[in-house]
Amino acid sequence: MSIGYACLTMGVLNTQFKTCRKENATDENLYKLIENNLNSLENIIDYNIKNNIKLFRISSDLIPFGSSEINKLPWHIIFKERFKKIGEKIKKSNIRVSMHPGQYTVLNSPKPEVVEKAIKDLEYHTIVLDLLDTNTKSKIILHIGGIYNEKNKSIKRFIENYRLLNNQIKERILIENDEKFYNICDVLSISEKLDIPVVVDNLHNKINPCNNKNDVYYWIKEANKTWKNEDGTQKVHYSQQNPSLKTGAHSETIYIKDFMEYYNYLPYKDIDIMLEVKDKNLSAIKCINSISIENKIFALEKEWAKYKYKVLETSPASYKKIRELLKDKSGYPVLEFYTLIEDALKNKIIKGNAVNAALHIWGYFKDIASQKEKENFLKKLRQFENNNVSLKNIKTFLFNISIKYKVKYLLENYYFYF
DNA sequence: TGACGTCAAGATCCG
DNA sequence: CGGATCTTGACGTCA
Numbered sequence: 471m472s473i474g475y476a477c478l479t480m481g482v483l484n485t486q487f488k489t490c491r492k493e494n495a496t497d498e499n500l501y502k503l504i505e506n507n508l509n510s511l512e513n514i515i516d517y518n519i520k521n522n523i524k525l526f527r528i529s530s531d532l533i534p535f536g537s538s539e540i541n542k543l544p545w546h547i548i549f550k551e552r553f554k555k556i557g558e559k560i561k562k563s564n565i566r567v568s569m570h571p572g573q574y575t576v577l578n579s580p581k582p583e584v585v586e587k588a589i590k591d592l593e594y595h596t597i598v599l600d601l602l603d604t605n606t607k608s609k610i611i612l613h614i615g616g617i618y619n620e621k622n623k624s625i626k627r628f629i630e631n632y633r634l635l636n637n638q639i640k641e642r643i644l645i646e647n648d649e650k651f652y653n654i655c656d657v658l659s660i661s662e663k664l665d666i667p668v669v670v671d672n673l674h675n676k677i678n679p680c681n682n683k684n685d686v687y688y689w690i691k692e693a694n695k696t697w698k699n700e701d702g703t704q705k706v707h708y709s710q711q712n713p714s715l716k717t718g719a720h721s722e723t724i725y726i727k728d729f730m731e732y733y734n735y736l737p738y739k740d741i742d743i744m745l746e747v748k749d750k751n752l753s754a755i756k757c758i759n760s761i762s763i764e765n766k767i768f769a770l771e772k773e774w775a776k777y778k779y780k781v782l783e784t785s786p787a788s789y790k791k792i793r794e795l796l797k798d799k800s801g802y803p804v805l806e807f808y809t810l811i812e813d814a815l816k817n818k819i820i821k822g823n824a825v826n827a828a829l830h831i832w833g834y835f836k837d838i839a840s841q842k843e844k845e846n847f848l849k850k851l852r853q854f855e856n857n858n859v860s861l862k863n864i865k866t867f868l869f870n871i872s873i874k875y876k877v878k879y880l881l882e883n884y885y886f887y888f
Numbered sequence: 889t890g891a892c893g894t895c896a897a898g899a900t901c902c903g
Numbered sequence: 904c905g906g907a908t909c910t911t912g913a914c915g916t917c918a
Contacts, residue, residue, distance in 0.1 A: 478895085489896060491912060531895075535913090573893070574914035584915070616916055650917095719893090863906075 471761070472566060472703070472742045474518075474525025475754040481776070481887040482517045482751065485510045489534045500534060500543050507532050508552045515556060519563045523754050525742050527568050528598065537587070537594035546597050557602035566702065566742065567604060569595045570611040578615035578628035585631055596639045607702030610642045611669055614652040614660065621651075625660060632664055641700070646707065647674045649718045654689045655680035661696045668693040671707040672732065673746075677718055691737050702742075708732065709746040720746050723815070724753035726760050726808045733761055752884070756808050765802040773807075779885035781814045783827035788814035815888070824861050825851060831868050831885065834877050843871065 479485045487510055488503045511532060518526055535541035546553075560567055575591045576584055595610045602608075618624050632640070645661060646669040647654040654668075654675050661668045670693045672686045680689070690706060697704045710721040710728055724747050733739075747753045759769050774796060782789045788810045795803050795810070832847060839847070850867060853859035865886055872880040880886075 487896085489913090491897065494897085529895095538913095572914070573916085576915060579915075581915090587914090618916085716892095860907080866906080 471739050472524035473745065473754055473757045473761075474523055474527065474566075474742070475745050475747070475750045476527040476570070477529035477531075477750075479514055479517060479751045480749055481882050481884050482514065483881060485513045485517070487529055487531050489531055492535075492540055495535055495540045497543050500541055500545070501548070503534050504532075504543070504545055504549060505552075507534075508549060508556065512556050512559070515559050515563075515565065517751070518565055519559070521751070521755055522758065523751065524564060525566050525568075525744060525754075527570055527744060530569060530571055530595065532598060533594070536598070537591040546601060550601065553598075553601035554603065557604065560602060560604065566607060567599070567602065568609045568611060568705070568744070569599060571595060573613065575612070576615040577612065577631045578624050580618055580627065589631075589635065592635065592639050592643070596642055599642060600638065606641045606700050608642065609644045609667075609701070609705070610639075611644045611646050613646055613648045614657065617651050621656075625656070628660060629663055632666075644669050644701075644705065647671055647678065649674040649677040651678075653678045653680045654693075658689075658692060658696070666696065667698070667701045667704075668696045669705050669707055671709070673709045673711060673718065673720075674707075676711075686732075687735050687737055690741070703740055705742045705744060707746055708743050720748060723747060723749045723812060724757060725812055726756060726805055729757055730760060730805065733757075760804050760808065762802075762804070765800075766804075767796070767799050767802055770796060770802070770804060770807050775879070776882065776884045777811055779827050779830055779883060780888055781811060782830060783819055783824050783885065784817045785814035786823060786826065819861065821855060824864075825855065827885065828854075828864050828868065831880065834880060835871055835875060838875055839871065847871075 478487070487507050490499055490503060511528065514526070518524075530536070533541065533545055536545075571588075571591050575588045577588045577592075579585050579588070592610065592612070599608045599610070614625070614628050616624060632643075635643075644667050645657050647657045648671075652660075654670060657668050660666070670686060670689050675686050675689060690704075693706075694704050708724075708729070710725060711717070712719040712721045724745055743757070745753050745757065755773065759766060759773070762769075774792060778789065778792075781792065792807060792810050795806060828851065835847075836844070847867060850859050850864055854861065854864055869881070869886050
């Protein structure tokens with residue numbers, strides 16, 4: 471089993487994806503953006519290797535306007551070697567990458583120009599995965615599309631249009647149940663006709679179920695029959711509802727107790743789980759650590775180093791408890807550890823706690839900062855206490871001073887990223 | 889025509 | 904000027 475995350479990272483330096491508006495999409499500009507984005511992708515892959523994350527979805531924004539007329543750069547030739555180098559890292563480290571065109575890539579549209587664009591978009595995604603020299607276990611996940619008042623006709627159109635695709639695209643495509651129109655039964659029946667592997671999305675299935683008598687584990691077993699050897703391990707999508715947002719909105723983090731219930735009920739563990747969640751890689755690491763059967767107390771210590779100032783800021787009581795929890799090096803209290811962090815982060819930040827955490831960070835600089843920096847920081851802190859300066863402002867100051875004095879330990883600390 | 893979802897660019901405002 | 908905050912863009916479908 472591999473567990474992974476989609477597209478972006480939290481708290482990893484130099485992994486930002488850039489884009490531009492149509493009006494600014496000159497060759498020069500696009501060249502710079504693509505160069506930046508490929509560097510970011512490589513940094514993400516390096517990060518995944520370092521953290522033993524074996525599943526990752528590459529952002530469709532890798533190449534701005536990658537499937538559009540607007541981008542006239544022959545980027546697939548210009549950056550061929552860049553792709554190749556990144557692809558070698560991916561292969562060597564046995565990472566499985568995938569891609570997922572957005573909701574606006576609609577293969578079953580009644581409008582020919584929309585279908586044409588969708589095909590172009592699928593070609594673009596295929597080119598990226600080909601340039602990385604990935605095999606057919608690297609997939610492109612697609613939704614079925616719209617209904618247009620005639621579901622049966624729309625399904626038929628999906629089937630017809632799919633058949634028009636070339637084989638390189640076809641052997642990469644997966645289809646997934648969505649939260650509005652095509653439930654898991656619809657998708658499985660389309661799969662039967664076209665021989666496409668099916669991805670089961672738990673949250674979509676909850677919102678848009680096929681019936682009430684079968685649970686998600688049943689559908690995972692059914693979907694398993696659609697996967698062949700050359701497709702690799704069966705993949706599923708896993709996400710949780712954000713309790714304060716509208717139906718279908720992903721949660722801030724994967725709450726570990728709910729995930730473990732899902733994990734424990736899985737009928738078999740030879741499944742790759744793609745998490746869809748706001749805190750991205752953080753949840754991936756959390757879930758990977760949580761299903762570990764070996765004692766990885768060192769992994770929790772590593773995690774604690776990144777979370778601790780954030781926890782101190784939100785809940786000094788939890789901070790104390792976690793420190794106690796990690797004292798026993800013979801145990802591996804992984805679920806307690808993450809649950810304490812989750813509960814702490816649910817708290818609203820109280821000013822006094824924020825000041826306390828900021829002072830802890832400042833501890834790294836109080837002996838090396840210049841007089842002016844000291845005055846500046848203490849002034850800002852006073853202003854924060856008087857509501858004249860935001861906490862974000864304090865954090866930006868501390869982040870910038872971490873860069874200046876090259877305190878690498880702090881730069882990727884989660885304190886700066888929430 | 890606005891809402892949907894998602895991110896970052898771009899615009900604007902503030903001190 | 905830098906920083907913070909608001910608005911727009913890019914996509915297609917549906918109400």
